[in-house]
Every structure is written in structure tokens, then in C-alpha cells.
Amino acid sequence: MVLSKACTYGILATLYVAKENKEFVPIRELSDELHISFHFLTKILQQLTAQGLLISLKGPKGGVKLAKDPATITYYDVIRAIDGDEVFTECVLGLPGCGHEAPCPIHEFWSPTRDLLKTTFVSQSLEESAYQINELKLRLSLGHWNLEEE
Amino acid sequence: MVLSKACTYGILATLYVAKENKEFVPIRELSDELHISFHFLTKILQQLTAQGLLISLKGPKGGVKLAKDPATITYYDVIRAIDGDEVFTECVLGLPGCGHEAPCPIHEFWSPTRDLLKTTFVSQSLEESAYQINELKLRLSLGHWNLEEE
DNA sequence: AATTTATCAGACAAATTAGTCTGATTAAAA
DNA sequence: TTTTAATCAGACTAATTTGTCTGATAAATT
Numbered sequence: 277m278v279l280s281k282a283c284t285y286g287i288l289a290t291l292y293v294a295k296e297n298k299e300f301v302p303i304r305e306l307s308d309e310l311h312i313s314f315h316f317l318t319k320i321l322q323q324l325t326a327q328g329l330l331i332s333l334k335g336p337k338g339g340v341k342l343a344k345d346p347a348t349i350t351y352y353d354v355i356r357a358i359d360g361d362e363v364f365t366e367c368v369l370g371l372p373g374c375g376h377e378a379p380c381p382i383h384e385f386w387s388p389t390r391d392l393l394k395t396t397f398v399s400q401s402l403e404e405s406a407y408q409i410n411e412l413k414l415r416l417s418l419g420h421w422n423l424e425e426e
Numbered sequence: 427m428v429l430s431k432a433c434t435y436g437i438l439a440t441l442y443v444a445k446e447n448k449e450f451v452p453i454r455e456l457s458d459e460l461h462i463s464f465h466f467l468t469k470i471l472q473q474l475t476a477q478g479l480l481i482s483l484k485g486p487k488g489g490v491k492l493a494k495d496p497a498t499i500t501y502y503d504v505i506r507a508i509d510g511d512e513v514f515t516e517c518v519l520g521l522p523g524c525g526h527e528a529p530c531p532i533h534e535f536w537s538p539t540r541d542l543l544k545t546t547f548v549s550q551s552l553e554e555s556a557y558q559i560n561e562l563k564l565r566l567s568l569g570h571w572n573l574e575e576e
Numbered sequence: 577a578a579t580t581t582a583t584c585a586g587a588c589a590a591a592t593t594a595g596t597c598t599g600a601t602t603a604a605a606a
Numbered sequence: 607t608t609t610t611a612a613t614c615a616g617a618c619t620a621a622t623t624t625g626t627c628t629g630a631t632a633a634a635t636t
Contacts, residue, residue, distance in 0.1 A: 318584085319584095321583090322583080325584095332583060333583080335582050335583080339582075
């Protein structure tokens with residue numbers, strides 16, 4: 277698995293918030309719509325709040341919102357806040373100190389692939405995805421299509 | 427993490443066997459040289475034996491050897507035998523049924539990246555890496571360099 | 577001021593992955 | 607034929623990730 281579940285949940289939630297484009301979305305709404313455990317999602321979003329990607333508000337009318345313009349937040353930002361950037365920097369075989377000077381047997385081939393992996397997430401902003409979600413009516417929910425309520 | 431630890435251990439072990447190029451390498455030698463837990467590695471190599479990538483022999487002069495010409499075994503073969511091929515097929519956001527007809531918001535961008543990921547592992551054989559290990563004296567061990575014995 | 581609705585904090589449980597251990601089995605060598 | 611050296615089988619433990627729960631805190635409404 278490239279991304280942890282916590283990380284994919286974090287991405288789905290920030291995408292939802294980006295597409296809604298309103299003040300403070302309650303986590304309960306996110307967990308209901310995306311079919312993610314409320315308490316688990318709460319913990320994940322607290323991380324994103326602590327990292328400065330989200331702003332939260334307690335009480336009625338509370339919830340979370342993006343801390344910045346969604347055009348300036350990339351998938352990479354969210355991934356790094358939850359999973360760290362090890363997946364984009366570490367040796368795929370786990371050899372300590374693997375690099376150009378002391379490469380593992382596939383370093384030379386893995387390195388460009390790893391770079392593309394990073395570029396893929398760096399070059400996509402939440403706004404671009406939010407636009408596509410709205411335009412193309414893309415779903416974000418983890419629920420299976422034929423179990424979706426209308 | 428792209429590959430599980432079990433998977434990286436399996437790759438390192440098969441690479442070691444490929445570079446040694448002799449009949450039946452004992453797992454004890456592999457675990458000592460690669461600094462991997464003997465019992466854990468044993469279980470992993472049993473999987474590879476069950477999957478037909480390795481042949482094992484009990485008793486003195488026993489151990490494991492490659493079941494085929496290392497030129498015909500790819501990293502992808504080993505990865506699939508241990509981790510399965512989900513990492514090469516599933517949605518990076520975990521959305522069930524994500525695909526061309528019902529894409530997730532980054533399907534279009536993730537898809538080629540995922541393809542390169544697979545291609546990277548499909549196009550590298552154990553023999554090619556074994557050759558490089560021998561020629562360039564590349565290390566396989568998980569031990570840190572300054573802790574290595576001579 | 578009291579109530580309601582939300583996040584925050586942290587303990588706890590379950591599931592998965594990683595790692596350990598003991599004994600059974602098998603094959604070669606003495 | 608006995609001993610020895612290896613894998614095989616499976617139970618067990620530890621660590622990490624995932625998920626659940628309860629209460630404290632804060633902000634808006636009544």
C-alpha cells in the first residue's frame with residue numbers, strides 16, 4: 277500500500293472540504309458522507325489542524341475548513357502531514373543509507389520512479405481535484421456504489 | 427511504504443541466492459549475511475517455495491535455490507508472491523471500483539504513475555541485479571555500514 | 577446563565593504486520 | 607543405522623496501524 281488508510285481518509289476529507297467551499301464543515305458530515313469512522317477521522321483531522329493545513333472551530337457552526345486557498349494545497353502536503361515523506365525519500369528495499377554513492381541494486385531504476393511518484397502528488401492541488409469532482413460529479417465515498425443512498 | 431518488510435526481505439534473499447549462483451544456500455547463511463531474523467525469513471522463503479519461485483532441500487547440504495533461470499525472474503514476480511499485486515492495481519485513495527468509468531479525483535494522474543511503478547519492477551530481473559551486485563560490489567545487508575564485520 | 581453542538585484529549589480495543597520459539601520431518605554424512 | 611543439519615509447520619509474542627469510546631473544553635444559541 278502506497279498510502280496508509282489514515283492518509284487516504286485525510287485526503288478524501290480535505291477534498292470534500294475543498295469542494296464544499298463553505299465555512300466550517302462538521303466532521304460528522306464528513307464521516308457520514310465519506311463513510312469513514314467519525315472518531316478515527318477526528319484524530320486524523322486533528323493532525324492536519326496541528327500541522328496548519330486545517331483550521332477548526334468548536335461548538336455550533338463549528339467544524340473544519342482549509343487554512344489556505346485550496347489552489348495552494350497539494351496532495352503531497354496532506355500526505356507529508358500524515359504519513360511523512362519517507363515513501364518519497366527512502367530506499368524501496370529498506371537499505372539504510374542507500375543513495376547515489378552507496379546504491380541498492382535497483383536504486384538507479386527506482387529513483388526516477390520515486391521522483392514521478394512525488395511529482396504526481398506535488399503537481400495536483402486540492403482545487404484542481406475539487407473542480408473535477410464538481411464538474412464530473414466524481415464520488416469520494418468509500419461506500420460501494422450500489423449501497424449508496426440518494 | 428510501497429513494499430512490506432516481508433517483501434523487501436524476500437527480494438534481498440532471492441538476490442543473494444541469485445548472485446551466489448550455487449546449489450542450495452542455507453537460510454541461516456542468508457539471515458546472517460543480510461541481517462534478517464532467521465525464523466521470519468524462513469517463513470517468507472517458504473511462501474516463495476510454495477509459489478514455485480524457489481526450490482528447497484532439507485537436511486545437510488540443504489537450503490533454497492532459484493526454481494528458474496534468474497534472467498526469467500523479475501522483482502515483480504517476487505513482490506506479487508508476497509504482497510500480491512494490489513499496489514499495482516488498486517486505487518491509491520482506496521475507492522472501491524475506481525477505474526476509467528468511475529474514476530477517483532486523481533485516477534487520471536495516478537494511473538500512469540502506477541503503470542511506471544509496475545514497469546519498473548517488471549523490467550528488472552534478478553540476474554541483472556545479481557550482475558550489478560557482483561560487478562559493483564553492491565551491498566544487500568540491512569546492517570548499517572559502520573557496524574559491518576569484515 | 578444554561579443548553580446545545582461541536583472539537584480536543586487520551587485511554588482503550590481490534591486487526592494486521594512483524595518477529596520469536598519449539599518441535600516434527602527429511603536428507604546427507606558418519 | 608545413528609547422528610547431524612537443514613526445512614517445514616504452527617503456536618505464540620510484540621509492535622504498529624486501525625478503530626472505538628468517554629469525558630473535557632469551547633463557542634454559539636436560547
